[in-house]
Amino acid sequence: MKRILVGIKRVVDYNVRIRIKPDGSGVVTEGVKMSVNPFDEIALEEALRIKERGAAEEVIVATVGPADCQPQLRTCLAMGADRALHVQTDTPLEPLATARVLRALTEREQPFLVLLGKQAIDDDNGQTGQMLAALWERPQATFASKVELSEGKARVTREIDAGLETIEVDLPAVVTVDLRLNEPRYVKLPDIMKAKKKPLETLTLEALGVTPRAQLKTPRYAPPAQRHKGVRVKDAAELVAALKQKGLL
């Protein structure tokens, strides 16, 4: 079966203004809206489009995280994923450990393509896809804005600092997606009902043979340096004068 595996992370919704706990021990997540990482929605959308074109037979979404990730997995099933894997753990994993879990899932599911987000918008690490590709000893194509599949290969256009780069990789491969790859579809109500019947399997780290080892500790969370609100000028001439005064013109 030609399968695509999509990695999904549950994150604080991108519209939420996050707050830091007064004791600096973390970010307030209680009572905060949680969503599928926006990049992962794009990854899933791409997988669904590939399947709809007939180039894949099954789309599997997988998440590693605590029990309360299930609503996000259901959302993905409602978008159109065929089944979901929930690797349940209450300890937040570092990207290398997450990559190890995904590596174990590639062994289990044998996908020809793994699609991940280019970064999770909570920790902004941007590591998991590249790490998975290394552990799997397979190619990576990061920051994808276009993915074209042909027999055994993918041609991927990547958004890089200089412009757009195209590379060709043999499959299976890991592709991490950028924002302009596609626009994810909206979930329709009947699909939410249907998604309730789709398979959602719960797995453990032990069953996958992954023993996470923390290599990083986060002793402190702090707000960023604040910028001060400045002055208002009334027209273009005042603006030019203000810039001249600052020596910027």
Added chain:
Amino acid sequence: MSPNILIVAEHNGRTLSVATAKCVACAATIPDAHITVVVCAANAAAVAAQAAAVSGVHRVVTVEHPIHEHPLAAAIAPQIAALAGPYSHVLGPSSTFGKDLMPRIAALLETVQVSDIMAVESATRFRRPIYAGNAVITVEVLDGAKVVGTVRTASFQAAGTGAQAPIEAASPVAPPTHTRFVSVSAAKSDRPDLQTAGKVVSGGRALGSAESFQMLYRFADKLHAAVGASRAAVDAGYAPNELQVGQTGKIIAPELYIAIGISGAIQHLTGIKDARTIVAINKDPEAPIFEVADIGLVGDLFEIVPQLEQLIG
């Protein structure tokens, strides 16, 4: 053991990127650092000579192989992993080059990566932004693990030149054949580079078309400024993707940033937090961009920008 740091050079085959000199500046803030720069290239001599001159660099190692004509993470990572043994830290810039490459190296070394290092507290303690820069965390690497890191280039001033580090050649490892470079389309422009420019003029959705964006280019040219854009402007096709500023685009720190018709979403603001002076031009007095602007001007950009052009002359 004193910190032994390997920095992966970013370059285009001829010129060393200024991002590498910023990595050197970051590494140099680690006490007693011994700094080596590795240049993977088809022909490394020119870039190696530039790296050897960067102040703070003690040694340059070159690896020459035709595959390194274009930077492919799949080819560079095993090479760096093969060299990494004696090093306590392996650093690269937080550019798309480094973001692509460094995690692959970290995984080959089975070690942790610290992304977007904005400050060094010690050889094992770093500060980095999360949540689009809305929080800054201090992280500590445990148990003597090798540190792989990307350096947030907007947080460091490039190291100067004047060093004369020795250059040595290392032998290449066999690269994989599963990844092939096809092409790169980089817009040629005489304008200053967005990531290093002292002044940046940036446009948002309000510009409304690629034609109107030309007005910004003209204005920027008068100021000798680079041009940037919000995601909305890039998504709409008014500006190419390499101009996007923000969480998922470029993080910049110019002396002057002029945001024109940009609302100031947090994902955009994270890209400009380190700008010295922010100017905002927006017709909505409540636009969030005004919360961070040093100088704000409420009004219609289609009237104001031509006036500014005239006034500056």
